[in-house]
Amino acid sequence: xxxxxxxxxxxxxxxxxxxxxxxxxxxxxxxxxxxxxxxxxxxxxxxxxxxxxxxxxxxxxxxxxxxxxxxxxxxxxxxxxxxxxxxxxxxxxxxxxxxxxxxxxxxxxxxxxxxxxxxxxxxxxxxxxxxxxxxxxxxxxxxxxxxxxxxxxxxxxxxxxxxxxxxxxxxxxxxxxxxxxxxxxxxxxxxxxxxxxxxxxxxxxxxxxxxxxxxxxxxxxxxxxxxxxxxxxxxxxxxxxxxxxxxxxxxxxxxxxxxxxxxxxxxxxxxxxxxxxxxxxxxxxxxxxxxxxxxxxxxxxxxxxxxxxxxxxxxxxxxxxxxxxxxxx
Amino acid sequence: xxxxxxxxxxxxxxxxxxxxxxxxxxxxxxxxxxxxxxxxxxxxxxxxxxxxxxxxxxxxxxxxxxxxxxxxxxxxxxxxxxxxxxxxxxxxxxxxxxxxxxxxxxxxxxxxxxxxxxxxxxxxxxxxxxxxxxxxxxxxxxxxxxxxxxxxxxxxxxxxxxxxxxxxxxxxxxxxxxxxxxxxxxxxxxxxxxxxxxxxxxxxxxxxxxxxxxxxxxxxxxxxxxxxxxxxxxxxxxxxxxxxxxxxxxxxxxxxxxxxxxxxxxxxxxxxxxxxxxxxxxxxxxxxxxxxxxxxxxxxxxxxxxxxxxxxxxxxxxxxxxxxxxxxx
Numbered sequence: 001x002x003x004x005x006x007x008x009x010x011x012x013x014x015x016x017x018x019x020x021x022x023x024x025x026x027x028x029x030x031x032x033x034x035x036x037x038x039x040x041x042x043x044x045x046x047x048x049x050x051x052x053x054x055x056x057x058x059x060x061x062x063x064x065x066x067x068x069x070x071x072x073x074x075x076x077x078x079x080x081x082x083x084x085x086x087x088x089x090x091x092x093x094x095x096x097x098x099x100x101x102x103x104x105x106x107x108x109x110x111x112x113x114x115x116x117x118x119x120x121x122x123x124x125x126x127x128x129x130x131x132x133x134x135x136x137x138x139x140x141x142x143x144x145x146x147x148x149x150x151x152x153x154x155x156x157x158x159x160x161x162x163x164x165x166x167x168x169x170x171x172x173x174x175x176x177x178x179x180x181x182x183x184x185x186x187x188x189x190x191x192x193x194x195x196x197x198x199x200x201x202x203x204x205x206x207x208x209x210x211x212x213x214x215x216x217x218x219x220x221x222x223x224x225x226x227x228x229x230x231x232x233x234x235x236x237x238x239x240x241x242x243x244x245x246x247x248x249x250x251x252x253x254x255x256x257x258x259x260x261x262x263x264x265x266x267x268x269x270x271x272x273x274x275x276x277x278x279x280x281x282x283x284x285x286x287x288x289x290x291x292x293x294x295x296x297x298x299x300x301x302x303x304x305x306x307x308x309x310x311x312x313x314x315x316x317x318x319x320x321x322x323x324x325x326x327x328x329x
Numbered sequence: 330x331x332x333x334x335x336x337x338x339x340x341x342x343x344x345x346x347x348x349x350x351x352x353x354x355x356x357x358x359x360x361x362x363x364x365x366x367x368x369x370x371x372x373x374x375x376x377x378x379x380x381x382x383x384x385x386x387x388x389x390x391x392x393x394x395x396x397x398x399x400x401x402x403x404x405x406x407x408x409x410x411x412x413x414x415x416x417x418x419x420x421x422x423x424x425x426x427x428x429x430x431x432x433x434x435x436x437x438x439x440x441x442x443x444x445x446x447x448x449x450x451x452x453x454x455x456x457x458x459x460x461x462x463x464x465x466x467x468x469x470x471x472x473x474x475x476x477x478x479x480x481x482x483x484x485x486x487x488x489x490x491x492x493x494x495x496x497x498x499x500x501x502x503x504x505x506x507x508x509x510x511x512x513x514x515x516x517x518x519x520x521x522x523x524x525x526x527x528x529x530x531x532x533x534x535x536x537x538x539x540x541x542x543x544x545x546x547x548x549x550x551x552x553x554x555x556x557x558x559x560x561x562x563x564x565x566x567x568x569x570x571x572x573x574x575x576x577x578x579x580x581x582x583x584x585x586x587x588x589x590x591x592x593x594x595x596x597x598x599x600x601x602x603x604x605x606x607x608x609x610x611x612x613x614x615x616x617x618x619x620x621x622x623x624x625x626x627x628x629x630x631x632x633x634x635x636x637x638x639x640x641x642x643x644x645x646x647x648x649x650x651x652x653x654x655x656x657x658x
Contacts (some may be wrong), residue, residue: 093441094493112422131571139471140470140471141469141471142468142469142470142471142472143471143472143487145487145491146494146571148495151487151488151490151491154487155484155487157482158472158474158480158483158484158487159484161474161480162474162477162480164476166422166477230545241459241564242475302540
C-alpha cells in the first residue's frame with residue numbers, strides 16, 4: 001500500500017514514516033499490507049528525512065489542487081498533518097483558511113471523486129476549545145474555538161466525519177493534546193515554549209518560560225502521538241461507526257511538574273537554564289486551552305496517555321541521542 | 330439602511346421584508362435607521378412578493394461570487410437564509426456543499442474585504458444534532474450532525490462565529506427549531522409533513538402523516554421565527570460578545586398534540602383528513618432530531634418560544650386568510 005503524509009517533513013510525519021519503514025507493513029482490516037511507498041509532502045524539504053528507497057519527499061503547495069490530484073492518484077492511506085499553526089493562522093487569516101480549510105476541502109473532494117474509500121487520518125487539536133470551559137473537558141464538551149486555527153480544525157473535524165458517514169473516505173480524526181517535547185526549533189505556536197523549556201536545557205542552552213509555574217497543560221509525547229497516529233489507521237471502520245472524532249487522552253502537568261521531572265532527569269543545573277519572563281498574551285492563550293480532559297471514547301478504542309513526564313523526557317533523549325545532554329542515557 | 334435577504338423569496342424572507350416595510354425602520358445600536366432598500370435574492374422569483382418600491386427581487390446563483398459582490402456592495406444588514414434543504418443536500422452532495430457551504434464562504438469573504446462590519450444573521454437549525462442525544466439538548470450539547478445538511482450548518486455556525494470574533498462581520502447565528510406551520514407547498518425537507526398535516530386539512534384537503542402519533546418535535550411558528558430574525562438583528566453586539574451561536578427556544582409537541590389543537594380550532598372533520606401512512610425512513614430521520622431543547626442563552630437575550638400549538642394554528646390562519654378554512658377567524 002501507498003502512503004501520503006501531508007506536512008510530512010515535520011517531526012511527526014518523519015516519525016510516522018520511520019515507524020512504517022521499520023514495520024514494513026500495516027495491519028488493515030485483519031490483513032497485513034506491505035508498505036510500498038511513503039510520500040512526505042510538505043511546503044518545506046525538511047531535515048533529517050529517513051533515507052530509504054520507499055520514501056519520496058515532494059515539496060509543493062497544498063492549496064494547489066492539481067498537485068494534490070497527482071499526489072493522491074494511487075494512495076491508500078493519508079495522514080493529513082499539514083497546517084498553518086495557531087499564531088500564524090491568527091496573524092494571516094487568508095493563509096490559515098487556504099491551508100487549513102481549503103487544503104483539506106481539496107483533498108476530500110479529490111478522494112471523494114476517486115471513490116476508493118481511502119483511509120484518512122486527520123490531526124485536529126485542543127484548540128477547538130477556548131473561552132469558558134468546564135473544569136474537566138470530555139468527549140461531550142461543545143467546541144468553542146477562540147482562534148481561527150481552532151475554528152478551522154473544528155470545521156475540518158465535521159467535514160471528515162461527514163465525508164466518512166457518506167462513505168467517500170474512511171476518516172479518523174484525532175484531537176491531539178499539545179505535543180511536548182517537540183524536537184528541533186521553536187515554531188510559531190503559542191505552545192512552543194513548553195518544549196523549549198525542556199529541550200534547550202537538555203542541550204545546555206537557556207530557554208524562556210513565559211507563563212507562571214503553576215500553569216497546567218494537557219500534553220502527549222511525540223511517541224504517544226505517533227502511536228496514536230498508527231493505531232488510528234489500523235482501527236477497523238466498524239469499531240468507529242459514525243463516531244469519527246476521537247479526542248485523545250493525555251497527561252496534565254504544570255510547568256512546575258515539568259521542571260521537577262527535568263531536575264530528576266538532568267539535575268538542577270538544567271532547570272537553572274530556564275529563564276522566567278512572563279508574557280501576558282501567551283499566558284492568556286495557554287489559559288484558554290483545556291488543561292484537564294477525559295477521553296473515554298479514545299480509551300475504549302485502545303488509545304493511551306503517557307504515564308508521567310519523566311518518561312516523556314527520557315524518550316525524548318532516547319529519540320534524539322545526537323543532542324548533547326547533561327545525562328547519560 | 331440597505332437590506333439583503335438571501336433565499337429571500339421563501340416564506341420567511343418575504344415575512345421579514347413585509348415586517349421591515351411595516352416598521353419602516355430598524356433600531357440598530359440605539360439609533361432608528363430608515364430602511365431604504367430590501368433586496369430579496371433567490372434562485373427562484375417566488376410568488377406573492379410584497380409589492381413596494383423599496384423591494385427588489387433579484388434572481389441568481391448564490392455560488393456565483395461576482396453576483397454576490399455586486400449585490401453586497403451597499404448592504405448594511407444581511408439575512409442569510411438561502412439553503413438547499415436537508416433531503417436535497419443529502420441526495421446531491423455537490424449541490425449542498427456549493428450552496429450551503431461555499432455560498433456562505435463567498436459571502437463572508439466578500440464582506441471581510443469590504444471592511445464594513447456588516448450585520449449578518451444566519452439561519453442554522455437543529456439538524457446540527459443527530460444520533461445519540463441527551464434527553465434534553467441545551468446550549469452546551471455538542472453538535473453531532475447526521476446529515477450533510479446538518480454538517481454544513483454546523484460548519485457555517487463556526488465560520489460566522491469566527492468571522493465575528495475577528496471583527497470581519499457582526500454575525501448572529503440562530504439555531505432554529507423546525508418551522509410549523511409553513512405556508513405554501515410541501516418542500517423536500519423530511520420535516521415538511523409537520524406543516525402539511527395542519528395546512529392541508531385547514532384547506533379541506535387530505536395530508537399524509539408518515540410518523541407515529543406519539544412522535545415529538547421541537548417547533549417554532551413562522552411568526553416567532555420572524556420575530557427572532559428581527560430581534561437578532563437589533564441586539565447590540567456588546568450583549569453577544571463572542572457568543573454568536575444562539576440556539577433558539579421552541580415548543581415541544583407530539584403529532585397527537587398537534588392534531589388535538591387542530592380539532593379544537595377546526596373540528597374533528599379537519600383531523601379526519603389526515604391519513605396515516607408510516608414511512609420508516611422519515612420516522613428514523615425525525616427521531617434523530619432533538620425533541621426537547623433548553624435555550625437559556627437565547628432566553629436571556631429576550632428570544633421567546635410560542636405559548637401553545639393552538640395559537641400557532643390561529644396565527645397561521647390569520648396570516649393566510651385567503652385560504653379556504655373550515656372555521657371563521
